[in-house]
Amino acid sequence: MKINDVILQTVTKIVVFIILTFGVELFISGHNDPGGGFSGGLVLASALLLLYMTYDIETVHQGIPFDFKKIAGLGVFLAVSSSAIPMLFSNQFLTQKKGEFALAVFGNTELSMVLLFEAGVALTVVGVVVTILLTISEDVS
């Protein structure tokens, strides 16, 4: 099933970046404003979905050669292991710490352990959603 829709393809090329940026923005702002790992991940996944729908799977795969099952696995690993890190410092499982760090570009930035955890959530969501959709659509073709 070859889709040849010039308008859609042209729009997608630009819009995908907007959606991706929006997803990252949602992910980062989730600490104090609406957003977070889950919705950020879903938005990222929908950007990828748009790509897959506009172009075919092979083309997208050339640009993004990831195995999304592995990304989902990485996400789960990140979330679970970052939850376990506090135990190494004699804290309870899932203790979330934060601190202010002076970073090169961003200036004084507040970083929190929960960021790793949320990143795990986001990666899992992206991985699982794309995996399910790809598996089903590959089954179609």
Place this chain on the structure above:
Amino acid sequence: MIIPLLILVPFVASLFVPLLYTYVHSKKIGWLVLPFPLILFIFLCFQIPKLGAGDSLFYTIHWLHAANIHFTTHLDGLSMILGLLITGMGTLVVMYSIYYLSEREALGRFYMYLLLFMGSMLGVVFSDNVLVLYVFWELTSVSSFLLIAFWHQRKNSRAGAKKAMLITVTGGVGMLVGFLMMHQMTGTYSIQEMIGMAGTLPAETLFVPAMLLILLGAFTKSAQFPFHIWLPDAMEAPTPVSAYLHSATMVKAGIYLVARFIPVFGESELWFYSVTFVGLITLFWGSFNAVRQNDLKALLAYSTISQLGLIMSLLGIGSAAMLNLPGVDKTLYTAAAFAGLFHLINHSTFKGALFMIIGIVDHELGTRDIRKLGGLAIFMPITFSIALAGSFSMAGLPPFNGFLSKELFLEASLAVQQLALPGVHVWIPIVAWVASVLTFVYCMIIVFQTFFGRQQQQPAWVDRGAHDPQPGMLLAPSVLGVMIVALFFFPNVLAKWIVQPAMGAIYPSFGNPETLVPHIAAWHGFTPAFWMTIGIILFGAVLYIFLPQWRRVYTIAPFSWRIDTIYTLLLMQLEGNSYHLTNKYMTGHLHRYFTYIMLFFIAMMGTALSLVWRLAFNFSEDSVVTLNEYILVFVMMIAALAILFVKSRLIAILLNGVLGFTVAFLFVVLRAPDLALTQIVVETVTTVLFLLTFRFMPDWKKETPRRPVKMLNIFIAVASGLIVILTALIVQGNRLFEPISKYFEDAKTLTGGGNIVNAILGDFRAFDTMLEIVVLFIGGLGVYVLIRLKDKKGGDQNEDQ
């Protein structure tokens, strides 16, 4: 801190072995595994002086406060013996495996399982918390399962693995219930604290059930009669595994557990009876069955069962010292427990050596059948010497360590008669003696039928190039062979440094453990035990010589019975019944499954609503409903109702989308942007999913279900709708618990996050979130696997046999 690390090291190593194996894809991988048990062994050796001085190492990692479960490790004399066996035998077995297994085997998997087992076994012996102990206990069952089924292409391996797993895990679950009962009585999960409360326990009603259940776990694990049937079948595992798990370490876990709980249960007569009698029956039945085996490995399996029974009965006799019977010399019985521990060590040395020797014979000649073997002594002189030492030690002959423990065992069996208890008579030493005679017979079978006689066979061995294996393969059994002899000459060194601290752990209330350790001497004078040994040798020799004549005994009724039959019958019944039962309700109709789920929901929530809340409404705190909300809800209702009447599936999906997006709008109106955002994205993704699966759907056709089904559908629809509405209305006005909303109000100070939703997801309820994404991941993999498996259907379905 160091003891938890000891447990952790093998686990971590087992993770990295398969990774390393991709780079070192040869036998050499074994040399990379070897340092782990060796370092652990050396480390444990350095702790011996500390324990000898009466200390024990205790370390707690606080874990689940609410459940009172902590990762408490305890290294005392008793766990030290097992720890040394696990790491020491582990080192030798790894060394032996390097030469035993060929390059073609999946070595990465093999060493991974082996290290996994080592870690879990160390966890069993070092844990003080019974629940942690239980987890490690089951992990040893799992790793044993994986190792027995290592050659999983063979049907017998899989059957043996399944049998071992079923029996040991059943016992393990029983043991878990026993542990929970102990917690009920004592309020603690710590073994040491239970020991502290031992005096008050026998009065409790749960005391006897808890004791029997814990014994069930110990007996299944240590292959005691009638649960011994899994051990011979476990011999399908590669020989190094049999030498390690199924003779030296894992099967000793049950013995360890019994020894560990002697201070808790020792004052009960029932404990004494169960442990002693089960041990004696196992001792006899194992040795009796060993004689009839033709496969050398099966012979060793039954011999292991018998020897485990021996150690078990010694511990039983040893617990008699706790019985507080009047006019009893306690040292007679503590000596039995001492003999048990001493024999535990001896058994690991000689049985480990024998397993390795039989592995060598199998490896070099390709058979373990004693009807085919014979006359190998001149071809394999070193192998023969070690086999001789091992067998004679097991038979109880000097100058090998088995002689010393066998003498102590005979003395203990004589001592137990003096107990003024019903059922304890002269038959105990007689059973012990008969079993020892049979032990002597099968030991002679190992030596003479493998290495002597059959002159006519010898040319065949020359043709096959029978010879001693390469030195590396002989190294591990040689070390054990040297120990067999060394322990005969210097038993008291071992007794003082290793067994004595363990005696202190078994009898904590008896004061200085030094007084509990008898002096071991090879020559006692003309004691009854000495005459019994002479009798064993004479009768054993006669029985061995006339074996062909009396072998027919095994075909006569009570002796030909096999417990296996019961096991097979039970299993078949179970499988048949569950198959029928499952077929009754798993019909393959989606409608049926939804009915089950919804009916369950209605029953649960309906009961909860009527019983807990008593349908009490309270609308006083509700906020006012605005016009916007009315409009949105109205749209939702229209969409929901319209779905019922549309003619095409596409419209139904679209209406469902309308419903979903209106919900998102409602969230916006209610000022919940997070939820709205998520809802919109979820709706989008779901719609795409629908579009993808669209072409798989069967034609949308009007179904006309039968009237009862229709009534049930109506009931389910109305009832579940009502329940959801009622729940929402009631929950709002009735508070059963202290509201947790003050956490949300203080979210900024508590978590540092301004977004309450994410403060809940990432901090307050982060555990839920973590498990949810794990579930999500599993679900995703499930979809992937289901669809991929469907693709391959009809392809290669043949199983390798």
